[in-house]
Amino acid sequence: MVKSTPRALKLENLNILIDAVSQKYRTYGPVAKDGENAWEEVKADGELSLGCAATMLPAKHILQPVRLDLYSFKSSGGFQIEEPGFDEKIALFGVSPCDVNAILALDRVFGGRFVDPYYWQRRENALIVASNCTESAEESFCTSWDTGPELYSDYDLLITELADGYLLEVGSQRGKVVVNGLNLPGATQEDLKEKASRLDAARAATKKRLPVPPDDLHQLFEERYDHPIWVPNAEVCFSCGNCTFSCPTCFCFDIRDEVKPSRKEGVRNLEWDSCQLLEFAEVAHHANFRRLRIDRFKHRTIxxxxxxxxxxxxxxxxxxGRCVRWCPSWPVRRGRITSLADPVEIIADMLEPPEKVEGVERPGGVIV
Ligand code: SF4
Ligand code: SF4
Structure with a gap:
């Protein structure tokens, strides 16, 4: 006899879940747009583009928008501050396992020694509906870090596509509240087996791998900090910042005050920044801790x-794999055209014996 498990449910179609989620949360998900995928507000499953095709910007940008007005200030008979508040309940629907792992990294950054209240207001109000990847994208190498294609924890709800619907797993009380009352049947042992075999197939299809175990990377970079391959690599970098803006774990931002001409009122805002941009490490008198492109390139990588x-x-x-996809520089390395920002390729570069290092060329040969 086929048994059902208490926490795993069967979902015929995603609309049932999207309806339930969007009744309680403003719901965002990956949507096909101009040939790519973007995080947008969603109301029905026809709009969703699930699978391993990563969105151009990661889910992080809903939690930490590219630009965010933090508060406005006014000086008239005293100094007043008005905060818009970020307590809206939002749901991230269809977050890939690697992006959930990236959010956990951001939680450490914004919840460590310095706690960022603006991030946490959004984060604590966010329902995470994760989606296991049953396919593999060419650029991704999540299996090297065990950050995909399967998510094991840290979700409110988790969906996995099956041949005849979806497996829905409940990971928190908040997730349980959403599915309560939907009268979904329990998943069968066959459903669970199908999930396991689909994810095994996705793992096997992820061919791209780090050339060394992650635990060895620290020592590798320590020993090869001055490896000669950094020079030709950095020479074909545009310092555009795409690799950082598209990265789900990059967290740097700038704070600006925009003051009105009256000088009595203004807005304080947050805007993403990138260590790849020349001005990032600039301080007074144009001193710059990372003026050289090679220093910026190395910094991001390490x-x-x-x-x-x-x-x-x-x-x-x-x-x-977003940095791989969105880097505009594709030089020739080891006789092949590869993305300059690709961590797998950079590590392979570091493994080259120094005496064997040859120039890295950008096809067309133009270096800007
Ligand atoms: S470094 Fe590249 S592959 Fe790694 S998480 Fe960032 S964008 Fe993705
Ligand atoms: S590595 Fe690529 S994406 Fe990153 S700054 Fe250089 S050119 Fe831009």
């Missing part, structure tokens, strides 16, 4: 792949 783990205890790379 921070993602090693230092973030040292600082926060969680990897700064979850293998989503």
């Amino acid at each position: 921070h993602k792949l090693s230092w973030m783990k040292q600082q926060y205890g969680l990897t700064g790379c979850v293998g989503c």
Whole structure:
């Protein structure tokens, strides 16, 4: 006899769940837009683009928008501050396992020594409906970090596509409240087996892998900090920042005050920043801690792949492949055209014996 499990349910179609979620939360999900996927507000499953095709910007940008007005201020008979408040209940519907792992890394950053109340107001009000990846994207290497294709915890609800519907797993009280009253049948042992075999197939299809175990990366970068391959790599970098803006674990931002001409009122806002931009590390008198492009290129790479783990205890790379996809520089390395920002390729570069390092060229040869 086929048994059902208490926490796993069967869902015929996603509309049932989207309806239930959007009654309680403003719901965002990945939506196909201009040939790519973007996080947008969703109301029905026809709009959703699930699977392993990563959105151009990660789910993080709903929690920490590209630009956010934090508060307005006024000086008339005293100094007044007005905060818009970020207590809206939001749901992130269809977050991939790697993006959930990236959110956990951001939680460490914004909840560590310095707690960011603006991030946490949104985060604590966010329902995470994660979606296991039953396919593999060419650029992703999540299996190297064990950040995908399967999520094991840290979700409110988790869906996995099956041949005849979805497996729905409940991971929190908040998730339980959403599905209560939907009268969904329990999942069968066959459903659970199908989930396992689909995820095994997705794992096997993820061919791209880090060339060394993640635990060895710190030592690798320590030993090869001055490896000669950094030079030609950095020479074909545009310093555009795409690799950081598209990365789900990058967290740097700038704070600006926009003051009206009256000088009596204004707005304080937050805007994403990038360590790849020349001005990022500039201080007074145009002193700049990372004026050289090679220093900025190295900084991103080593921070993602090693230092973030040292600082926060969680990897700064979850293998989503966005930096690979969105880097505009595709130089020739080891006789192949590869994405300059690709962590897998950069580590392969570091493994080259220094005496064997050859120039890295950008096809067309133009270096800007
Ligand atoms: S470094 Fe690249 S592959 Fe790693 S999480 Fe960031 S964008 Fe994804
Ligand atoms: S590595 Fe690529 S995406 Fe990153 S700053 Fe350089 S050119 Fe831009």
